[in-house]
Amino acid sequence: MGYAMITTITFIPLLAALVIVLSPGRNRRQIMLTALIGSLLSSVLTLSLALRFVSSKGLQFVEKQEWIPSIGVDYFVGLDGLNLLLVLMVAILSPIIVLASRGIEGKEKPYFSLLSVQFTALYGAFTALNFFHWFIFWEAALVPAFFLIKLYGGPKCHKAALNFFIFTILGSVAMLLGMLFLYLHTGTFDFIELRRLAIEGIIPGKLGGFYTAIFVAVMLGLWVKVPLFPLHSWQAPAYAEAPVPVSMILAGVMSKMGVYGFLRLVLPVFPEAMHTYADTLLAFALITLLWGAFIALRQRDLKRVLAYSSLNHVAYCMFGIFALGAAASPEGMNAPAIAIQGAILQMFAHGIGISGLFFVAAKLEILAGSRDIHEFGGLGSVMPRYVFVFGLLVFSSLGLPFLAGFAAEILIFTGAFALAPWHTGLALLGLLATAVFLLNILQRLFTGPVHPSRSGLADISYREVFYISPLLVLTVWIGVAPDAWLAFSAPFVESFTLLISR
């Protein structure tokens, strides 16, 4: 039992896409149902894997097949402490994303098939353990996203889609070249094998003078995807112009691909470089998080605010990761492990939270036809349920204790402060700015006298609350008892950080 489970999970949505494309009917309901069933099947299977996952056993559910022996390419997938939570996140979000697409009018067939292809690519990218097909999934994830933005997005979606595409492609090419160079000198594409080589200290010797250049090249592709300053400019327009379900994918899941790449690829393979350049990297993460928060202060478009808040929050993950190399851990604690656990939890928590926020933001746009926060006011008296849901997600995002955001951030800061106190002290300013711009939104949307044109808005329906209820439950659950979630990655992170920290 269980053989090829991951492959099954990965390709079920693709199958759904094929069914959608090939079936003759154009019944909207039927199409959506097919996509939903596809994503749900994968989700259920993923959950069953998560339940059977034993965190102390390392890599599990492995499938390894020779694929192109002449260049050492295997089809190699598996779950370990690092990617389990992310795959779980895709599983939780994908049905909700399909449900969030109910508002898509016209051209449903390509929409839902592209969406399903997108899910396959995401599952694939998070489970692949060989660079070769990881990269294929990585690139494949880009294509449906591009079309979805371009075909179903807002008025400026063409430019936004193009920028998104160009940036990520350029980053990917740099990464590809870097990895090829690495392959030529080590002879393997295997992540696990590369990590072993790096820990034995062989890689710097093999790369010689190119070490730093290759490090930068590989990092570049991830840098764009996360994104980090200064390669972040594609992000806000793409998030804002994309249809909401796609914004959920971009902000919730695809930004995590970059962070995941750092943990899977850069950190294990280039630990020395991470140590050497820790201060610079931390500075970039710091700038990114402050940058995002400060720009969000001046945005009027709700989706742009969320986009920049996402820039800010994902930068916390990177901050936690980069802190690892800053200094040796103080006596008596494994501070890098705390920071990395925080980063992993932050990926999960942010994926859940930002998707929920985009979902509810869409509600406002559909009802009122506007995303300009200046055009609202007093919604607190018009739609109380909506305010509760929105408020819960916002307060989780600004790091209120007992909600998901806090649990993740406190770990990141606890770990990072022990390693890089000055950077962390400055990063706390980001927390302040986050609070300011999020409370600004609450104030604009919900308080004051009711905006004259908004008095008749319907409240969020119980059905919609039901759709995102998993996200709300998780927000509280992670916040109150994060240890249940951290347990998945704890043994992995502990051994991993012992190997690569100073």
Added chain:
Amino acid sequence: MATVWLGFFNPSGKFAAAVANAALSASLLLSIRAFSMTWGPEASALTANFTWIQVAGVNLEFGVVLNPLTGAMLAMVTFVGLLIFLYSTSYMSRDPGMTRFFCYLSLFMVGMLGLVMSNSLLLLFMFWEIVGLASYLLIGFWFQKPSAAAAAKKAFITTRIGDLGFLLGLLWAFKATSTFLLFDGGQGLLESDRITALIASKDVLFGLNGAGVIALFLFIGAVGKSGQLPLHVWLPDAMEGPTPVSALIHAATMVAAGVFLVARAFPLFLADATALAIVSWVGALTALFAALVAVGQYDIKRILAYSTVSQLGLMMVGLGAGGLALSEGGVSIGIFHLLTHAFFKALLFLGAGAIIHGCRHEQDIRLMGGVFNRMKLASICYLAGALALCAFPFTSGYYSKDQILISAWTAHGAVFWISAAASLLTAFYMTRQCCYVFLGDYRGRGSIRQCPALMTAPLVILALFSLAMGIVSEEFFHILAYLSGFAVDQHALIVVVVSWVIALGGIALGLLVYGGSKLGLDTTDPVKDSLPTPYSWMENRFFVDELYAATVTRLWKGSAFLIVFLESGFHFLVETVRSFVTITGGFFSKTVDCKLIDRISFDGVCDRIYKSSQLNAIIQNGFLQGYLRIVALGAVILGVLFLVFAR
């Protein structure tokens, strides 16, 4: 003990007033029981700890602790809280959001009780933030009012600045000791082993030792929460909330959380004399500053708000100077004033609420007057609270303030005189307020209403406590004396003289200036007549809000503006790159890719996909294929490199 606050989670769904009241009564009984458990001489701190998060062998722990400090706070918070809940049941009875109101109040109580019981710096911080959230929600309770919404935001953000200090202290503590627990069988943060280790690291930052640095950062958090200089600006604005909220949160309990934090972490403060000196100086200056501002205010609630800021400053003096003078006894001095203040200030706010209710929701004291004749019982209660606040001899405020002045005298002369001046002004501005409100003829709209019995009853109970609580001061110090064996009665003669003079003198001076004058909107304030310039500064709160608007806020907004400007530069860059790619993409599609792309029949595949999904019409704009070809180009490069190198 967990049941005390778990009780609050049970009434799910309908948080009607009755449920909230019942739940709080239950926790009051439990709290009193808990408090009494801490009395006996043998009672030591009870703790129960458990792990919240475990990472790589390090535990982030939670825990609760019950010691006299916790017990006293629990009893006070639940008792004053219950009276205010009862009062609110009547005060808010016509408000459509009553359920929401009690829901928020209960959330606050959960946070406050949790905060008081926490045995973990982390858990304390978490409840600290919950309390901040409840305060935000309650200040903005009437969210339809833009000023209320703005005040709520201001409160949350200003206190959050302080919270960042707290967070830094917490992180620093964890870095230095690998634990968040305060008491842990000898291994806790506040226990002598750790403190000794922390003191050993000298001159860590700003010349403070390891414990002093943590103490100082925690104090920044306390400054934010307790409205001390320079983060006091949110507290007067917080009066936008319903009056019971002002009484409960912004007078009696939450704002005292900062003082409580200093008291809780007192061993850390004791470890560094500089930290204690900073606490006492900040406290003294705040006390004087706020007292001066209070003289220049006309809004009955704002006067009380500044008075609260001022009294919180005195509590800080009690802790700081008390620590310097009496070592561990400082805790009981600061906390005793916290407790007496909670009673009389809650009384004053609830009384003010009754007066506001009676005067048809007018808050300007110039439009009141003659209230005494119409609302005798409420007025007498209010006067009792005012006397206690003025530290009139043998009221509760007299005993607690006396202790503060004694310790300030022992610790530092200047701090003593500043505190004394603040106390003198306290008596003066309270007399001024009472003259405006109670004497003369009614100057407002309509006629004065009586208030219902359910609102008056809590006033009477609080008034009795305000007057009589001084009697228990000896017992109280004995209960807290687990901390120290200091003597209560080391009265220096000058201190006794000064404390009598400030109370009686301040009241006499107030009566002299305001007693016989004609007051109201159309006459200028008597003090303004004689001292126009200083008074206008006081009226305008020394322009601190304006100063912040001109400096901090402007800097903040300016940097946001600058970053947005830079960001648009990046967007320009992106646009350039895009145009460049568009042009080269065209070039590729015409010349290069026909040869390269066809090799893997990319176009063919694409076409088939497009046709099957009816996308043709949209794709025909020509660009798309160009960019897809770039993807293909990547694949081709990959292929070519294999061909070259892989052999």
